[in-house]
Amino acid sequence: MPLITSAGVGSGLDLESIIKASVDAENRPKMQQFALKDERLTVELSAIGEVKSSISKLNETVEKLADIDNFNKRVANITQPSSGDIISVTPTSDISVGNFDIAVTQLAQGSRAVSTDGAFADADAVVSASGGTLSFAAGTNTFDLSVTAGMTLSELRDAINADENNFGVTANIINTGDTDVGSKLVLTSSVTGSTNNLVITSDTAELDAIETYDATTNPTGGMVIADDDKAQDAKILVDGLLVTSDTNTFKDAVQDMTITAKALSEQDATSLEYDTAKLNIDYDRESVNTLIDELITNYNAVIGQIGFRTRIGEPLNGDSSMRSLDDQLITALSKSLTDAGPFESIFDIGLGVDKEGYLEKSSLVRSLNEAMDSNFDDIGTAFAGENGVAKELESLLGNYVDSDGLLKQREDSLNSQIKDLEDDVINHEFRMASLEDRLRKQYAGLDVLIAQMQQTQNYLGAQLANLPGFTKK
Structure with a gap:
């Protein structure tokens, strides 16, 4: 049997078009169905992802609102004297609000x-x-240094500064240029406090010149600490009351606050009064305002996503879980509060919901600033208390965005359907390839048969044409 390499070559018929049309008739409708389904699943998956992303951002804000520490922050407002900055302050959340005058006297x-x-x-x-x-x-800081035989003054300086156990003694040499005075060894200790003068002793009289002088205990010591060079405490006046510290840091001089002395206050030569820094400790209203603004922004982003994705023509139109979430959000915001002072709901602290369902700042009952003026601590309870709104929202949103939440389950289901669809396409393409192969085999036999018949016809026609009396028109 002659070999046919392309359908229709032997017969002259357009068998390739016939095969293609037969395969397309089976293939195109199914592939269109696959494409439509893939587009629907992909769009729905994208919509679910956008909603989930907005809910996750809201949940991050809610987690902050559920932390009472975010409502217990205090801010220190300092008005320094005209001479410059004399103090810095770090308040804790436990400090009471108030005003203080602080001077640094030493x-x-x-x-x-x-x-x-x-x-x-x-x-x-x-x-x-x-x-x-x-x-x-x-004070309580000590270290020992071995002096080697023949050690020079400069070598001693280097050895002191390099000793790994040195607690803060710095050695320097000052060359006076005066032969009667010679070179001076200067040792400076970083350990502050009136009882923490540097004390140097040795185990040999040969090192007396390096020992510190003390009229009672060591009159032979050669290192002298002048009165102005003695270790001393820091002293501040808080509303006229003297407070001392062996460092420039005063912890709990005002309870639950750390004050750092940075420079001396100037003293009036006549009245002997010191310039003071005016310190005001207040609630950190700005951080609370910022946090509530963040809540409003991210809450409204969720409402906006739900509204957009459930419109007519959108993939989540008529989705019951989206309608349920919308309703549950309003219910969570509206929950009754307990132990929150005069606030029965968060709508009593300067928040409201407009007719579109968006959260906003409102002064219908009282403004947020008014609520902070009168009952600042109760605002924290309203959100972060055991029965606060943030706890309610945190539980609600977790049902949607946790690893086993509703939206994660929806995503997993859609991804599974997309994967199954990919497998269906592969299986369909295999069936179409099998169909084309079967058609080619069928039409190949027809092609050969017609080719043979045409050859026979041509042969017979030639023989007849050679017969006597045969006339070909």
Whole structure:
């Protein structure tokens, strides 16, 4: 049998068009159905994703509203004196609001010890010929330093500064240029407080020049701490009351507040009164306003998404779960409050819902600022209390956006349907390929048969034409 490589070659018939038309008649309607279904599922999945995203953002805001700490913040408003900034303040959520006048009369400092005149000719002077141990102390802080035999003054300075146990002693050398005075060793301690002067002792008399002088306990010490160089406390006046601290930080000088002294107050030469910083501790109204604005924005985004996605012609039109969510949101906002002072619902603290269902600030009962003026702490209870609105919303929204929530289940179902549809398309394409292959085999036999018949016809026609008396028209 002759080999036919393309349908219709042998017979001359347009069998390729016939095969294609037969396959298209089976294929096109089904593929159109697949495409329409894929588009419907994809659009619905996208709509569910947009709604879920907006609910997730709202849920993040609700989680903040459910945290009472976000309503307990305090803000410190400081009016510094004209001479400059003298204090900084960090209030805690437990502090009571109030006003204070604060002056800084003394800053904390560490001690400074200086070697006596002529103790060292220059920086290369040998500190100890045989070596020994120096012990440094300031308050409860201590460290020991080994002095090697033949160590020079500059080597001692470097050893003190490099010691890994050094608690805050800095060594320097000042070369005076005066042969009678020589080079001075200066040791500065960072440990502040009136009882924390630097004390240096040794285990050998050869190191007396490095020891600190004390008229009673160590009269042979060569390092002197002048009166102005002694360690001292910081002192502040809070509404005229003296408060001291061994550092420049005053924790709970005013209960539940940390005050840091930054600079001395100027003192009037005549009245001897100090310039003061005016401190006002108030509720952090701005952060609460910001948080409620965020609630309004994200709540309205959810309402807007539900409204848009459920319009006629949209994929979620008539969706019962969306209608249910819309109703449940209003119900959660409207819940009755307990232990929230005069607020029976959040609509009593300056919020309202317009006719379109959008949340807004309202002064129908009282404005938010008025509510903060009169009952600031109760606002936190209204949202973050055990029976607060945020707790109610948090539970509601979690049912939709948690890992096992309704919208996640919807997404999983739609993704599963899309995957099944992809499998259906693959199976259909296989069936169409099988159909085309079967048609080609069927038409191939017809093509060969007609080709043979045409060859026979041509042969017979040629033979007849050669017979005597045969006339071909």
